[in-house]
Amino acid sequence: MNFKELPFDSNLMLAGLKVWVECESPTFDPASVNRMMDLAAYDLAALGAVIERIPGRMGFGDSVRARLPHKDMGKPGVLVSGHLDTVHPIGTLEKLPFRIEDGKAWGPGIQDMKGGNYAALEALRQIVKAGLDTPLPVTVLFTPDEEVGTPATRGLIEMEAARNKYVLVPEPATPDGGCVTGRYAIARFDLKTIGRPSHASWALKDGRSAIAEMARRILDIEAMSGEDCTFSVGVFHAGQWVNCVSSSCQAEVLSMAKRQADLDKGVEDMLALNDASGDVVFEVTRGVTRPVWEPDADTLALYEITREIAAEIGFDMPHCSAGGGSDGNFTGAMGIPTIDSIGVRGAGLHTLNEHIIINSLAERAKLGAGLFLRLT
Known part of the structure; x- marks a missing residue:
């Protein structure tokens, strides 16, 4: 039987996916992520896969590794690397319920x-x-912490990838329906200002505001953005009482660069901002980093196979290097042939408009089947 003859049905798939989507699994809620891992482990076990539940660490949820039955199980094969955590907090379903309309389906984490x-x-x-x-034998690895840079499971992903010939990453398709064959570098930074507290009305002049200093620093940091390296602040925590001059403030910065040298320079510039000379101390700490993944000949050869399969199904699949970051950064940077963003088409990821094009479920499942049956 040819892979194109397999009976994929987007609507039937959507019924199963609905159960997954309605199991909210934000990264920072390990119990919720583990409930999602339970659902995935059950579905994989139903295929006859050998399931391993890998305990979480660093405060994150568990991982699930599944090895499909195969005469060459244990030998290098195909790794499917995906994450089951989302950016949406518990309760998002009230604002973004699972719904179907005009050939689209909405829900937190559905794309x-x-x-x-x-x-x-x-x-x-x-x-x-x-x-x-x-x-080739197929292994599926689902992890719990991609949305925060994969601090707990990077080593697990890299070790598993090293045992395999190919890595498939079913992240969302690019806006033009294409896939990703390279990714830009990503670095995260933690910022902290330490000021001097005082009563905001009785003794305002005696205080030194950590919030005010952080606000000035954020403007300076975001102004460092250029074509080759960008900086954005996405998290800000400070204050508890409006009548107190803040003594502490924390923020988080995300930096993206197209080349590793640009990211290295950005890291150097950020760390140089550490300053304890004034009334308010400014601390910069480097967080997790995703390396640049530049496509090599083996990844491009894998892409050509993917493109040919897509053409047989009846759609065009362009490719590009992209920002955003994924666990494909790690496997691609290791030199393992990796094809990323072969997942569903849609829009609005990370927002309350996150949705997919329903018919892309069967389309992308058929693409995956073609790859599993053709890669040697």
């Missing part, structure tokens, strides 16, 4: 990246049901 993960699983389900054998 990033539960839809793509589910499509990959459906590809394997139809292959198993048809009694087909993949040339």
Whole structure:
């Protein structure tokens, strides 16, 4: 049987995906992430996969590793690397409920990246049901912390990738429906200002505001952005009482660069901002980093196979290097042939408009099945 003959049905897939989407799984709620891992582990176990539950660490949820039955199980094969955490806090379903309208489906995490993960699983389900054998053994690894830079499971992903010949990352498709064959570098920084407290009305002049200093620093940092390296502040925490001059403020910075040298320079510039000379101390600490992934000949060869399969299905699949960051940064930078963003089409990821194009579920599941059955 040819992979194009497998009976993929987007509406049937959507019914299964709905269960996943309605299991909210924000990164910083490990119990909720673990409930999502339970659902994925069950669906994978139903395929006959050997399931390993890997305990979480650093305050994050667990990971699930599943190895599909194969005569060469344990030998280098195909790794599907995906995350099941989302940026949406518990309760988002009240604002962004699962709903269907005009060929689209909405819900928290449905595009990033539960839809793509589910499509990959459906590809394997139809292959198993048809009694087909993949040339290479397939491993699926679902992790809990990608949305915060993968601080807890980077080593797990890299070690698993090193055991395999190819890595497939079903992150959302690019806006033009394409895939990603390279990613820009990402670095995170933690900022802290330490001021001097005082009563905001009785003794305002005696205080030194950590908030005011952080505000000035944020403007300076974001002004450092250029074509080759950008800086943006996305998190800001400070204050508890309006009648107190703040003594502490924290913020987080995300930096993106197209080349590793540009990121290295950006890191150097950020760390040079540490300053204890004034009335308010300014501290900069480097957080997690995703390396630049530049496509090599092996990744481009994998892309050509992917493009050919897409053409056989009936759609065009361009490719590009992209920002955003994913766990493909790690595997691609290791030199392992990696194809990223082969997941569902949609828009609005990380917002209350996050949705997918429903018919892309069958389209991307069929693409995944083609890859599983063709890669050697």
